[in-house]
Amino acid sequence: MEFEENTTLRVLEDYITDIERGNPSWRDRIRSCQLENHDVASTVLGVRVEEPPKGKCRHATTEERKESGLGNHVNGHVEYNRDHDSVTNGFGGRSGEVNHEMNGAIEDHQGSQRCKDDHEGINRHEEDFQEMNGYLDDLEEMDKETRRPDEVRNFREIFRTAVHPVYGRHLVAAGNIQAGKVVLVEPPIVLAPKAKCAPCCMTCLTINAGDFMCPGCGFFLCGPDCMKKEHDEECRILGGLGLSKPPEEAQRTEDELLAKRIACLSAEDQKEALALAERARKASSNSVKLEVMRRYALVAALRTLLTMARSSKLRSILLSLQDHLDDSRTTKRWWSNKRCIVDILTETLKIEEDPEMVHRVCGIWDTNAFEVEVGHGGTGRALYPLAALINHSCRANCQQWFTHDGTFVLRAVEDIKKDQILTTSYTEPLWSTQLRQDHLRLSKYFTCLCERCVDPTEMGTFLGSLTCSSCQTAPLVSTCPSDVGAPWKCHGGCQEKVSAQMVMSKSTEVVALMKKFKATGVKKVGIVSQHFEGVLYPTHHALIQLKLVTLGLKPDLKAMDDDELHQWATWTRQLHDVIICVEAPLTRQRARIDIEYVKAHIELCRRAREKQFDREKKPLKEDATTSDLQKTLPISRDEIEILKKALKDSTRVLRWDRRMMDPTSIERDFEEILEIA
Incomplete structure (x- = not known):
């Protein structure tokens, strides 16, 4: 062709x-x-x-x-x-x-x-x-x-x-x-604040307290240094929202008038009036800040339209991006874009652009935008x-x-x-x-049929499986994963078969209950996991997410008692076994899971050695042989090899970005384990 x-x-x-x-x-x-x-x-x-x-x-x-x-x-x-x-x-x-x-x-x-x-x-x-x-x-x-x-x-x-x-x-x-x-x-060809985020600078997207507002449009900036030329054009347009502070002279006149009125009151009433005036000022300021944050949704579309207006070449590039406009016309997102972006830009701010084109730009962002971390903790969206x-x-x-x-x-x-x-x-x-x-x-308008999506076992992870109510051990799996209405059957060989609706209903019900527990910490998560493991298969995604939340809190391993540490080590191994099935070796999430897996087993080895040679609070024997030390390790040689590979890959990934943890000390501690093993 x-x-x-x-x-x-x-x-x-x-x-x-x-x-x-x-x-x-x-x-x-x-x-x-x-x-x-x-x-x-x-x-x-x-x-x-x-x-x-x-x-x-x-x-x-x-x-x-x-x-x-x-x-x-x-x-x-x-x-x-x-x-x-x-x-x-x-x-x-x-x-x-x-x-x-x-x-x-x-x-x-x-x-x-x-x-x-x-x-x-x-x-x-x-x-x-x-x-x-x-x-x-x-x-x-x-x-x-x-x-x-x-x-x-x-x-x-x-x-x-x-x-x-x-x-x-x-x-x-x-x-x-x-x-x-x-x-x-x-x-990025266009970079803008997220629609829903904390107050951030319109120029560099750095998160700030929202104390400095652009005198032209009222949107947040870090300070005068961020009032740069590239903000001028959008500033003139966004100024039509009326969010900027009144001129200093007008504000001074208003303050003087208020002060004169308060001066006419008695001393006791003056104190109360001043307090009320201060609360009203803070409430008004907070109200304006919230309104500015509500209008962040406009910025991405506005910046794209301005970029397209300045350059026909960039206009061609941007309009080549997929927008799925026809697919989305009946969705809530389309109506939300119309109300919060299209109508504001075309009717309130009176930009000279066809509403259909603004909808198309919104569709381009909905379909193609990446969320990015920029500056000092700021988060934006980019094309x-x-x-x-x-x-x-x-x-x-x-x-x-x-x-x-x-x-x-x-x-x-x-x-x-x-x-x-x-x-x-x-x-x-x-x-x-x-x-x-x-x-x-719902958001990308296609059905994925990759190798993982057509595998009933999800590459052996059973992330969506309930435990079979008949045999009480094996997971239930879909008879046809690409068909949301296909029945589910027991993977262990018993004759149990249930409807997809029942699986969906039970999963939704259990996950809703789990959210109410708000479990944090190894002990609480362990209790919740045990409570639901009779219904959910042990590697069900809801149980995995609970453990990931705990991992994200970066628990202090040295502060854990022995039971907690053993539980945590078991979980990190379980997370490792799941993640190696569904992610390639050098991903961020796999690196974070594997580094916690290694840390947990280093701490297990450290405690085992201390217990063996320090039961009576005596120092480690200087003449202890390597064979004696090997017997104290609570992990097998096979697991040490798995840990070695996990550490090698995870440290490589962590060193790609300085914002991630430095694994040097963990490598040093693991070397001590290797010397003994």
């Missing part, structure tokens, strides 16, 4: 070329939206389209999807709050026929009319893709701080772009990629056109990281073979299949 070359093919090409040349101007050009035109050879970046067999236009079968390790067409990124930096079916693919296919119509299609429709769909797909093909040329000019010296600058040596009838636009490994290698570095090409898998081979200024850094988290599709996870890996599918269907 051949496609007619479009002149906009060079947009993404130019972007890549500038970055490969080390051109230092990209970040400034993005901010000023003054991109130059480049004359780059059309052979710089080839777009490969995998074509269906002649005479028959078809879509991938379930078996083919399983072999590829992917679900359906899923280009984009999911917004995701905790580790995965928030996470949506983004920059690519057809939004019409293909989305229908994703939701269950996975079959061969025959007939000339259908073939014609499919070819037209891919051509539309290709035209959108060509809008981006000059963009990649600018991408390798990022600041040196975003790359280690040994990392490749030429991204074309690492990946290439491709188009598929089902998967849409995506990135494919150009050669073998080693685990840990940086695959892509990309600055990255190339990152939006990355497909989804529930066991992804890549993971995104972000620098302090919001630059997107993609790393391979396992070895990737040539021609393998690059993927990240759009959803929480430790959710059950049912939860992941619900999330993807």
Whole structure:
């Protein structure tokens, strides 16, 4: 299948070329939206389209999807709050026929009319893709701080772009990629505060107390230093909301008038009036601050519209992103966008833009935005056109990281073979299949059919399983995971079979009860876990999440009694056994779980040695042999090997980001265990 070359093919090409040349101007050009035109050879970046067999236009079968390790067409990124930096079916693919296919119509299609429709769909797909093909040329000019010296600058040596009838636009490994290698570095094309967040600076997104407000629009800034030129245009528009403080002279006049009125009162009444006036002033100030925070939802769409107005090239790039507008018109999100963003921008602030275009911009953000940590504890949302090409898998081979200024850094988290599709996870890996599918269907408009999603056992983790009420030991598993209404049966071989509705109802009921316990600490979580393990299988996602919450609190192992420590060590091993099934070796969450797993067993060994040689409060025997010490270790040699591998991978990941814990002391303590073992 051949496609007619479009002149906009060079947009993404130019972007890549500038970055490969080390051109230092990209970040400034993005901010000023003054991109130059480049004359780059059309052979710089080839777009490969995998074509269906002649005479028959078809879509991938379930078996083919399983072999590829992917679900359906899923280009984009999911917004995701905790580790995965928030996470949506983004920059690519057809939004019409293909989305229908994703939701269950996975079959061969025959007939000339259908073939014609499919070819037209891919051509539309290709035209959108060509809008981006000059963009990649600018991408390798990022600041040196975003790359280690040994990392490749030429991204074309690492990946290439491709188009598929089902998967849409995506990135494919150009050669073998080693685990840990940086695959892509990309600055945000638009960066804005989250719709719901604490007071933060409109310029640098640093969280602050909201004490300094821009005199023009009333939105928060760190101080006068953050009143920069790039804020001027949006400031003039947002000023129409009437959130800025009154001029100092008007405020002074009002204060003087109030003071005169209070002076006419008796001394006792004056004291009370002053207190009331102060409370009223604080209430008014808090009311304005809350209103500013409510209006954060406007900022992303407004900044995108301003960016599009300044540059036709960036307008083309942004409008090439998937918006799923037709799919979302009946959803609550669409109506919320209309009420909180579209109507305010077009009717209250009177911007000269068609409401339909504003809706489209909102859809682009809903579908493609990444949540990023920037500055000093600030959190924002950003658009990255190339990152939006990355497909989804529930066991992804890549993971995104972000620098302090919001630059997107993609790393391979396992070895990737040539021609393998690059993927990240759009959803929480430790959710059950049912939860992941619900999330993807509602927010990303597709049904995932990756290897994990079609496995009834969830790769042996049973994260969504109840315990069989008949045999009381084996888990219940779905007879067809891709069908939400399929019955569930006992995995242990007994004849027990229950409806999907019963499983969903019981799981929802138990999880609601668990939330009421608000269990924190090893003992309380242990009690809650024991209470529900008769209903939920021990590795059910709700029980796993309880333990993850405790892990996130960073419990003090030395303060635990022996029973608590043994319980915690058992849990960390359980979390390790689950996470290695559903995540690749070099992910953040796996690193955090594994480092706690290692720490717990180091503390177990330390206490065992103390008990063996210090039962009567005597110092360790200087002549104690290695054999004597080995007998004190409460872990086997096999487990030591598992711990060694877990520590090696986790310390490697933790050292990629200075914001994560320093594992040096843990490595030193573990070396002592190895010397004995």
